[in-house]
Amino acid sequence: MTITGEMLIGAESHRGGQGEVRAVDPASGAALDPVYGGGGAAEVERACALAWAAFDAFRETGLEQRVAFLEAVAQAILDIGDALIVRAMAESGLPRARLEGERGRTVGQLRLFAQVVREGSWIEARIDPAMPGRTPLPRADIRQRHIPLGPVAVFGASNFPLAFSVAGGDTASAFAAGCPVVVKGHNAHPGTSELVGRAIRAAVADCGLPEGVFSLLFGTGTEIGTALVADPRIKAVGFTGSRRGGLALMEVAARRPEPIPVYAEMSSINPVFLMPAALAARAEALGAGFVASLTMGAGQFCTNPGILLGIEGPDLDRFAAAAVAALGGSTAATMLTPGIHAAYDDGVTALAGSGAVTTLARGLACNGPNQAQAAFFSTTAEAFLADTRLQEEVFGAASLLIRCPDAAAMGTVAERLEGQLTATLQMEAADEAAVAALIPVLERKAGRILANGWPTGVEVCHAMVHGGPFPATSDSRSTSVGTLAIRRFLRPVCYQDLPAGLLPEALHDGNPLGLWRRVDGTLGRD
Amino acid sequence: MTITGEMLIGAESHRGGQGEVRAVDPASGAALDPVYGGGGAAEVERACALAWAAFDAFRETGLEQRVAFLEAVAQAILDIGDALIVRAMAESGLPRARLEGERGRTVGQLRLFAQVVREGSWIEARIDPAMPGRTPLPRADIRQRHIPLGPVAVFGASNFPLAFSVAGGDTASAFAAGCPVVVKGHNAHPGTSELVGRAIRAAVADCGLPEGVFSLLFGTGTEIGTALVADPRIKAVGFTGSRRGGLALMEVAARRPEPIPVYAEMSSINPVFLMPAALAARAEALGAGFVASLTMGAGQFCTNPGILLGIEGPDLDRFAAAAVAALGGSTAATMLTPGIHAAYDDGVTALAGSGAVTTLARGLACNGPNQAQAAFFSTTAEAFLADTRLQEEVFGAASLLIRCPDAAAMGTVAERLEGQLTATLQMEAADEAAVAALIPVLERKAGRILANGWPTGVEVCHAMVHGGPFPATSDSRSTSVGTLAIRRFLRPVCYQDLPAGLLPEALHDGNPLGLWRRVDGTLGRD
CATH class of the missing domain: 3.40.605.10 (Aldehyde Dehydrogenase; Chain A, domain 1)
Incomplete structure (x- = not known):
């Protein structure tokens, strides 16, 4: 061809x-x-x-x-x-x-x-x-x-x-x-x-x-x-x-x-919630897993993990250190277009220059045109809540860790997020109560809620939702x-008393297509 | 109370x-x-x-x-x-x-x-x-x-x-x-x-x-x-x-x-197609049935038959004569509000004053405030196509008969209609071929297609569609x-690898709610 x-x-x-x-x-x-x-x-x-x-x-x-x-x-x-x-x-x-x-x-x-x-x-x-015999009207x-x-x-x-x-x-x-x-x-x-x-x-x-x-x-x-x-x-x-x-x-x-x-x-920044027991159990593995998800495909996924939330403390520090180590060794990757590359660099520069944001790590230096150095930043929940620009998607391998003073602050940040394609929970059994409190918020915010995985990688199947409230999509x-x-791409049409010869085959008596049909409210294959 | x-x-x-x-x-x-x-x-x-x-x-x-x-x-x-x-x-x-x-x-x-x-x-x-064992990825x-x-x-x-x-x-x-x-x-x-x-x-x-x-x-x-x-x-x-x-x-x-x-x-004017064999068989009954539908509830239904289409000829004249007779004897009916009544009068006056429209009949005179006299007009397909104002809904018991030179003109008018809640076919078996040619157009134009009934009266049931393309509704x-x-009022959300204790009951293993569920693409009550 x-x-x-x-x-x-x-x-x-x-x-x-x-x-x-x-x-x-x-x-x-x-x-x-x-x-x-x-x-x-x-x-x-x-x-x-x-x-x-x-x-x-x-x-x-x-x-x-x-x-x-x-x-x-x-x-x-x-x-x-x-x-x-x-x-x-x-x-x-x-x-x-x-x-x-x-x-x-x-x-x-x-x-x-x-x-x-x-x-x-x-x-x-x-x-x-x-129902020809129904009263008062058939x-x-x-x-x-x-x-x-x-x-x-x-x-x-x-x-x-x-x-x-x-x-x-x-x-x-x-x-x-x-x-x-x-x-x-x-x-x-x-x-x-x-x-x-x-x-x-x-x-x-x-x-x-x-x-x-x-x-x-x-x-x-x-x-x-x-x-x-x-x-x-x-x-x-x-x-x-x-x-x-x-x-x-x-x-x-x-x-x-x-x-x-x-x-x-x-547009989606795909929040990842690092729950306390998960951080305690596997902070280092989470740090490495996060960087692998972040840098996959030069970070050019709609479901790239753009922000992480965790509660301040030694376990979060362990996570950050592991992520910094992994990201610091990540090779620069070619982005899709010069325009996307330039926009990524602008976004990273803006984040790095924000007074409320600390640069934790950058990936390895570029060695060719249109390559992006991964970037990992941190800020506080307070600063994140004070500046809506920190919610803007930077398309590419850049992510922002939001350090929260406690679980309540994590919930507050979650409630203030815009609509998302995904929300991810890194959790252990001991986190279930805290997660149960978050889920109603996440259901209102995102189309897909996932546990102990990373949001990149969208299965094409019957149960998948790749969507979510605005601005993740225009139509949740x-x-x-x-x-x-x-x-x-469909809309309903109904036919009232149309002669059998004019009805579409899907609606014929005897169900010639063998479809699931709802007859008088009951689903079946009549 | x-x-x-x-x-x-x-x-x-x-x-x-x-x-x-x-x-x-x-x-x-x-x-x-x-x-x-x-x-x-x-x-x-x-x-x-x-x-x-x-x-x-x-x-x-x-x-x-x-x-x-x-x-x-x-x-x-x-x-x-x-x-x-x-x-x-x-x-x-x-x-x-x-x-x-x-x-x-x-x-x-x-x-x-x-x-x-x-x-x-x-x-x-x-x-x-x-599928934990799936390759290359579970x-x-x-x-x-x-x-x-x-x-x-x-x-x-x-x-x-x-x-x-x-x-x-x-x-x-x-x-x-x-x-x-x-x-x-x-x-x-x-x-x-x-x-x-x-x-x-x-x-x-x-x-x-x-x-x-x-x-x-x-x-x-x-x-x-x-x-x-x-x-x-x-x-x-x-x-x-x-x-x-x-x-x-x-x-x-x-x-x-x-x-x-x-x-x-x-907004909907709910076209009624008077097919030739139906007119030949029962023009008088159709005229009376039409006026009953038109004047029901003082014409204040979303599905009121606001236009009729038929092919010029003696059968259509018989229909019009029957409708004129029935409508001429219809009593004036109180409308819902003074504002709606005034808008109806304005709409009727505008139609009556259009050079392309003939007033065929008015209902009996009013004998109280806010009463509406039914109104029946006629025009030609050519005039209707030339003036989009004739497509505007007059809320109340007013209707416009569109005289078409042939079946092709009926199809042309149908194709030029805005979106509708309903489209009605008055037809006999001999009309089926002509109707079959109209149906694809009507499916694109309306939410409900009905045969040998009148559009007023919307059944509340499982198969009903009371909707249709813009401007009948904002969302077809x-x-x-x-x-x-x-x-x-619903949107989909999905859960990936969420622990069983956190899943909503509708998605629990064992189907405790006894729901129809689609498991791996197959519908059933697992």
Whole structure:
């Protein structure tokens, strides 16, 4: 498969004429070929027109046809072969093993959604049979299913060039729901995006689906993304990225004549609570484990542990010393883009310069462009509560230890945190009472609460929640990882007394699809 | 139970000092006692502080305790006795039979949500067991449940002083989800609101729940509603009312530092498609049935049939003639408030004055204050498409027949409609092919599609969808009537490797609550 520098607008390959997008190898600083011509309003118009034209047909594909499509996309990505890994390495600075793992995750995610589609519970079929003899008024026959919202705009993320990008979780769950997808590719990895985009396009054609089921656009600046979200044929938005970017898309979506849902995963500092008994039992191991989580992937995870809370004392000092030792020996790692690297350096410089913050350790010095030195800071609970800037995410391997005078102060800090993707508890049995008091707060603050692990590493499964209250995401009612993500792109519709021949198959008498259905309130496979 | 003119802020009864709210009997124009003192920012602050304080305890009440509370609210409303009906009649101009029926619906709705709470599927428990031996990485134990969003602001609607007001569907579903509720009572029926509010408050106390689970505020102007939606402790909003009102609340919610979901049910003209074979078979019966639906409750239903579409010809003329005859004999009916009556008259005058619209019939003349004469207009598809003002809802018994040259024009008009609560098909077997072509359009436009009935009359059941794309509602992903309404106030949270003693009971091994749970992707009652 060749990289051409073109956008994919349905079946058409198109070179844009508005500015240029070009990837940079962050490890060398070298610009990578080809140069991508940026798109604008005209390309958005064409992609959205095709997506709209494809919607009614795509959303009524049978379950097995939808399954076949998702599996074809997965296989087509694998079929690109090593060229995909090589290009993604060059565009992201991420190592081979990580990207091979990420490809496995991406393919596994598509296949998991294929299983979800086949199982069919996402349709949430409900049937309340007619009661013609009911008094004073008879009841009509009422049947409900969920249908897709419409074409979805997906914004690829920089930090997972495969798993949260062109064929990532947003795209997979939107396809599973029956929504055509228009991707705005991330400018950091256009070649990776094009390769994956061509794989999807091949799967669309092989499965006999309308070409508008998928398009991939590139563009400089914010114009193309704004135009995409503002297009009346787009009915939902999936985004993973910065808080500023997410807020901008939310505003565009809210100002449309017809506002639409935005699922933006934006900003989280993922607090880790170091409970007293856990510190007493294993402060050194916790220090080492923390640094391993912090520096993984150059710290470029949404669930990176950005703050830690512990109660002042010798055990916390042991933890800090172990973390300082581990972090001091951590090698500098190449970040995804020069821009992300610069923002990391700015964030670290700001933290280091805050009068209320002490620099505990820095990682080993850089020996190449765009490398980040890990950073570990400390402050007091009092100072943290006094300065909301200390809650701002520094994207990368920087973390802040908050020394609390007592358990109550830990609770106070927890209560003052913004919404988070995760909250982590390092605890022993003796900490259970204190943790039990924290959990109601953490449930209100975070989408995932974990014990005795680290927040990096998000399992793609049925029970996962990768979401959380604002500003972790724009919509806490959903998750962007795991099978529940499909619900973001669905809405309920009901049919009252519709003749049997006009009802969708999922609601037919006799349950021909073998679905779980709620009949008169009772769940079963009637 | 006495009406005092006070707000109910938790257990406290409080007379506001910011302006006065006083009900008017629309049938006589007489002001009704008592005078209510309006509240403001101070009352919002106290109600929200109490709601917030109550939240963590209320949301963890056991299922049976939540069931008992919902049933206690229902019983307490019945226990008010006839005083509630008498007061609601005086404040709304609605007849006794309608309000007795509405009380039954309100009580039935609370009891239905009690069943929903007990059944427990709303928790959506999911468990992905640990796989310690998985390679290359073990899988953690991950368990998901849904928890309530937080305190909910509910705005009572004028047109259902019981079923969509203080203890209406929004309040019932929010309570069922575990959310404290702060109601802003509608100024049209403060006495009815206070009576119901006192019943809820008594149930809160009888069930041993924290007082902040429920508050009821009154106020003049928009200040109190704005303050309520802007309060950081409010986490969702339920509203039924005008488009202008809903849009204003959406804007306040979007501009908060932490944006929150707004479920506003706003505006719908509920198209009725008169298919050719149906017109041929029963034009006269359809005309009479239409007028009965149109004039029911003085036309003051969200699902009132505001437009009809049919293909030009003798059968459509027969339909129009029958409707003209029926409507011409319909008695004028008292509307809910002088303001609603004035807006209806303005809307009818504007339609009648449009050059593209013909007045086909008016109902019988008024013989008292605030009465509305029904109105029936016609226009052409071409004129309707040319003037978006003809799509604006006229709240009340006014409807517009759109004469289409052919089936294609009917489809074109359907495609140009805004989002709707309902779309109705009057059809015979011979119409099925034409209807099949319309249904994909109607699914995209409406929350409920019904055949051979009329859209007024919304069954409270499991499969009902009372919702739809903007501007019918602010959020098409939900319904405000029926059991799925509970989902509006929930969000998923997951727990990774949390010790068994700290897990919520819904996620315990052995399934002590007997819930439907999804274990490793398979639904069952493990």
